[in-house]
Every structure is written in structure tokens, then in C-alpha cells.
Amino acid sequence: MPLPARPCRRRGRNAVRHGAWCVLMLAACAAYAEEPFIYRAEPGDTLIGIGKRLLSMPAQWRRVQQLNRIQDPRHIPVGKELHIPVTWLRRVPESARILTMRGQAESDGQSLQAGGHLAEGAVISTGADGYVTIVLPDGSEFTLEPDSRLHLATLRQLADSNLRDISLVLERGRVETRALPHKPGSAGRFEIRSRVAAAAVRGTEFRVAADDAAARGEVLGGVVAFQGLAAASQVELNAGFGSLVRGASPPAEPKRLLPAPDVANLPTLQDRTVVRFDLPAAAGVQGWRAQVAMDREFRDVLSETQTDLPVLRFPNLDDGEYWLRVRGVNNEGLEGFDAYHRFRLKARPEPPFPSTPVAAEKLPAGPLVFRWSEPAGVAGYRIQVAQDAKFAPTARDEDGLTGSTYTVEGLEPGDYWWRIQSIRADGDRGPFGDPQPFTLRPLPPDPNAPVLDERELRFSWAALPGQTFLFQLSPDPQFSRIEIERALVEPRIALERPAAGTYYMRVRATDPDGYVGPFTTAQRVEVPENTTRPWWVLLLFLLLVPFM
Numbered sequence: 001m002p003l004p005a006r007p008c009r010r011r012g013r014n015a016v017r018h019g020a021w022c023v024l025m026l027a028a029c030a031a032y033a034e035e036p037f038i039y040r041a042e043p044g045d046t047l048i049g050i051g052k053r054l055l056s057m058p059a060q061w062r063r064v065q066q067l068n069r070i071q072d073p074r075h076i077p078v079g080k081e082l083h084i085p086v087t088w089l090r091r092v093p094e095s096a097r098i099l100t101m102r103g104q105a106e107s108d109g110q111s112l113q114a115g116g117h118l119a120e121g122a123v124i125s126t127g128a129d130g131y132v133t134i135v136l137p138d139g140s141e142f143t144l145e146p147d148s149r150l151h152l153a154t155l156r157q158l159a160d161s162n163l164r165d166i167s168l169v170l171e172r173g174r175v176e177t178r179a180l181p182h183k184p185g186s187a188g189r190f191e192i193r194s195r196v197a198a199a200a201v202r203g204t205e206f207r208v209a210a211d212d213a214a215a216r217g218e219v220l221g222g223v224v225a226f227q228g229l230a231a232a233s234q235v236e237l238n239a240g241f242g243s244l245v246r247g248a249s250p251p252a253e254p255k256r257l258l259p260a261p262d263v264a265n266l267p268t269l270q271d272r273t274v275v276r277f278d279l280p281a282a283a284g285v286q287g288w289r290a291q292v293a294m295d296r297e298f299r300d301v302l303s304e305t306q307t308d309l310p311v312l313r314f315p316n317l318d319d320g321e322y323w324l325r326v327r328g329v330n331n332e333g334l335e336g337f338d339a340y341h342r343f344r345l346k347a348r349p350e351p352p353f354p355s356t357p358v359a360a361e362k363l364p365a366g367p368l369v370f371r372w373s374e375p376a377g378v379a380g381y382r383i384q385v386a387q388d389a390k391f392a393p394t395a396r397d398e399d400g401l402t403g404s405t406y407t408v409e410g411l412e413p414g415d416y417w418w419r420i421q422s423i424r425a426d427g428d429r430g431p432f433g434d435p436q437p438f439t440l441r442p443l444p445p446d447p448n449a450p451v452l453d454e455r456e457l458r459f460s461w462a463a464l465p466g467q468t469f470l471f472q473l474s475p476d477p478q479f480s481r482i483e484i485e486r487a488l489v490e491p492r493i494a495l496e497r498p499a500a501g502t503y504y505m506r507v508r509a510t511d512p513d514g515y516v517g518p519f520t521t522a523q524r525v526e527v528p529e530n531t532t533r534p535w536w537v538l539l540l541f542l543l544l545v546p547f548m
Contacts, residue, residue, distance in 0.1 A: 036083040037158060047073035050082070054159035056090045063088070086189075091156035091165060094137040095119050100300040103129030103146070120155040124148075126173070131301040138164040140179040140190065146304065148173020153193075163188035170194045174209045176298075177201070179222070197245040200225040204239070207335065218242040218257060218335055226251050242334040258284055258328040258336025266324070270345045271431030275317055277324065277341075279310035285328035288312065289335055292322050296340065319345050349378050349422040351433030352404070357418070362439045362515040365413045370406045372420055379425040382432075385411070385418045389435055413442045444509055444520045454530055456494050459505060461520070463491035466512035473498075473505045477522055500529045 039050065047070060051061030065073050068082050076082075095117045104127030105112045112132060118124070126132060126148050133143045137155055144150050154167035168175070170192055179190050181203030190201040194210035197217065204222020208215065217226045219237040227234035230248035237243055241254040259282075266277050279288065290312045292303045302322075303314045312326065324341040352372035357363055370383060383406050385396040395416070396408055400423075417435040447461035459471070471493050473484040483503070486493060503525040509517045 037086055037089055037161070037163065039082040039084060041076040041078055041080045041082065043078050045076050047076065054084065054090060055088050057088070060088055086158065086165075089159045091158060093120050094155045094157055094164075096137065096152060096155060097135045099133040099135050099141065100131075101133070102131045102300065102302060103127055105130040105132045105144075118152055120152055122152045124150050124152070133299040136164075136166055138166065138180055138190070140166070140177065141299070142168070142175050142177040143299065143301065145174040145176070145301075148175065150175060158188060164190070166190045168192045170208055170210045172211050174207065176207045178205050179203050181222075196229045196247060197251065198227045198229070200227070206237075209333070214244065214246045216242060216244050216334055220337065240337070244332050244334065255330075255332070255334060257334060258282070258330055260337040260339035261288070261326050261328055263324070263326065263339045263341040266341050266343070268343050270343055271347050273315065273347045273350065275314040275345060277312040279312065279326070281310060282328055284330055286331050287329040288326055289329060290324060290326035292317065292324055294320065294322060296323050298323070298325055317345055319348050347431060349424055349428065349430040350375055351422055351430060352378075352381065352420055354418070354420065354433060354436050357436065357438040359436045360438065362441055364518045365411065365440045365443055367407060367409045368411060368440070370408065370418060372404050374404050375422055377424060378422040380423040382421040382423065382429075383418065384432070385416055387414055387416055389417050389437075391417070391419070391435070411440055413440045415439050441515065441517060444507070444517055446520055447505070447507060447523055450505070450525050452497065452527065455497055457497050457525070457527065458492070458494045459507075460492040461507055463509060464511070467491070467509045469510070470508045471505070472507070472519075473503055475501060475503055477504050477524075479504065479506070479522070497530065498527055500527050502526055
């Protein structure tokens, strides 16, 4: 029979909490003790020799004799199966190995390093950007995620065997585990405990998330026994199911995990420094958790995001080949199956920032100067101009430009897009920048010839519906002194005949959408002396004739 478990004793204000931990440990140990270690006798075996080799207290060989009804302890039939309670076996302390780590991660105040080892009893903590993947003595692996804390409570080899006693305590955060298969009914233990639940593993891929008030278990493959801390019940989680324990409540009925999100149409090439994926909506999904790694197994996670919106963003990744892993989260916080998507990031050298024309700018047709910034480490540029946003075909395509300006002539009025690409000295090309739209407007036609009579000087010009105008008249061709300036709503104006002399006029149109066009070319106007006498001079002459 198994030895009785030692009672938990603790005084102080944490006695109640510690007592709850003891309940969980006793329950786990009870289940553990139900699975005996089976030893098959070999030639020359004796119970005394087996006791020295396998038992923590060698003198307990007599209890092994009684339990297995062995008549002669010095002569055991070859191949006979000896059932030995696990609690009687000798345990050899072992260590775990750090496979990969990223960001902030430490144990006992020391930063972790890939390839290092952690002894039984070590406590591992990760920061907001920390990831650690650890290989356990039996070859199983687990990844501790950001803002987590985990205790390597037990790392033991059972006697002279390949069986292990492994117990991890997740104090807070998340851990994802890939445990090696464990034959049902055999000795050995692999469990993950939290303050409110325990997960006993039988070879599987599963996740545990925990805080002071709740724990969640999600099984992707295999089977996990999920037990509440305070309740005496447990649920069996098969692949594709999860459960939740809140406080002292028993585990919730297993709930089917959400299916993997649809990633079939996600882009395989990313060309911006902030990687972005837009996910399709899915029934039952309240949020998403997504990670990026360079390996398909996600042992070396580089970045993670959790969001309530179906938009994933990952900044600060270097150019290279990556894997995306994304899963849906339901209204209870249980996370579903993973979808995997491979993509390539080629965002450097980054494209320049366009300066002019600015986006959606309207410009008069004629010579057009493009300007942009000059990123560090860039030797040249390629610029494309097109009347199609897909740049097929292009109106201009100039490669190998240096400097930060490019002048184009001969573009017809219309809608255009332009974009620019950076080129390093070794010929490495980055992505094109975002297309910038602009519009070339026709130059305004010259005004019609002015009409001059003895009383008025009249001007008119061609116009589009809804345009307004600014008219200027000046004796100076440079318009340094404005004689007359009028805002008009019609493409015409009548002025009182000015004094004789040379004048210059011009007009500028404003479209209904607010676009202010250029002034027309200045038009010269000659106003001669007015030789026609006014009517009142003639009347005065006729009235004065009789008196002469």
C-alpha cells in the first residue's frame, strides 16, 4: 500500500491559501500513487538488490515482497512483473535546458541564456516582451509567454528507469506545452498546477493560462485531466476542448474550441516595416491572439499581439521569412485552434517620403517637379508616374535617379499617380512607396480680345460651370501695382473707360471643389485718347451760338 501523505502545516495569515494548495497537492499525489511502477525481473535479480537500486528506503523491499506475494526474495522468476508504488521509488534530481529565449527573462535575478540549464526549484519570470522555451528531462517542451512566472517544482527521474516526476507551478501568465506521449496506466507524472487548478498530462499539446482568480486549460492534442483546486471534481479534456476554473468552483463543462481562423487569402509578401494582416470575421470570436516566429514550431517567438479587432500588427521585425500563428478567443477567454501562415517581409531600404506633389493635389499642366526625402544608406531611386493606380502602363518610369528631385514635361491634363523606390549601392531594392494621386488641370485659355468704346472697357473669357474668378488690371506687366481687382462669379467684366495708356489684365479661376488655378498670361491693352466729345459739350456749344 502507498505510504500516507505528510500533512501540510503552516501558520499565519496565509494558512487558508496554503491549505488550498495542499488540497490540490494531495489530490494530485493520490492520483499519482494510483499508477504503480512495474518492474520486470531480470536474471539474477533479488528483492534486496532491487530495493537498493530502485527504492528510496531500500529496507522497504519486504513491503514489495508482501505486495507482490514473492515466496523467496532471493529467487524471482525472470520476467515477473513487480508492482511498486511510485511513492516508494528513489528519485534522482534532474535539470531542464533553455532551448530559446527572447526579450526579458530571468531566474533568481539572473538573466536567462539559450543553452543554459535550470535546476529543480528554479523560478522563471518573463517581462512584457519575454519568451522562453525550455526542454524538460523527458524531452517534453514548454514555452513561457510574456508577463508570466513559473516554478520548476519537481524535476526527478524515477529510480533506474526512463520515467519522470515533473511538476510545474504556473503562478501567473500563460504556458504552452508539448508533452511526450505517456502510456495510460504507467507510472510517472507530468502536471501543471496553478492557484485554482491542476492539469495532469498524458502526452499532449495543451495550454494553461492562470492568475490568482482563474485558470484556463485548452487541449489541442491528447488528453488532460483538469481539476479544480478547492472542488473535488475534475473534467477530462480531449483534443479540441477547453475548460475554465474560477476560484473555488469546479471546472466548467468542457467547451469545444474555436476552429482555426481562415488565413487562406492573407498576403505572402509584406513590404512595410509594420506588418499588417486583416482577418475575416468569424462566428463566436471575441478577439484574436497572434504570434510571429521564424520557426514553424514556434519555439522562438519574436512578437505577439492580442486584439479585439480582426487587424493584426507587428512592428520592429527585420526583413526575412516568417510564420504567423493566429487563433480566435471566445467570450470565456478560451483560445481556439491555431492557423499557420508563412510570409516574407521585404520592407527595406524604405521608400522616401514624398514631398511634392502632395496627395490629391491639383496642379496646372506644364513642367512638373517631383520632390522626396533622402533616406540614409540609399544611393539611388526609381520613380514611376501613371494614369492607372496599378501602374500598368506607366507614363514615366525613370530608374537610377540621384538626388531628390525629378522634372517631367509633356504630361497631358488628367488624373495621375506617382510612387518612388529606394536603391542601395549594391543594387538591393526596397518596395515602392504608397502611390500618391494628383491631378493636372488644363491651363486657362487666354481671354478674348477686349471691347472698348467711348464709355466702357469690357473683357470676357472661357469658363467651366461653377467657377468663380479674380480679375486684375495693372499698368505694370509684373502687377506690382494693382489698379483694379474684382472677385467675379461670371466670366466677364465691364469697366468704366480708363484714362489713355497701356494696361495689363489677367484672370484666375477657382473651381467648385476649391482648386485655385493659375493666372492667365498677362494681356496687354492699349487705351487711346477719347476723341469723341461728350454730349454735354455739344449741347453747351449749341446753346451759346445765339450769343456769339
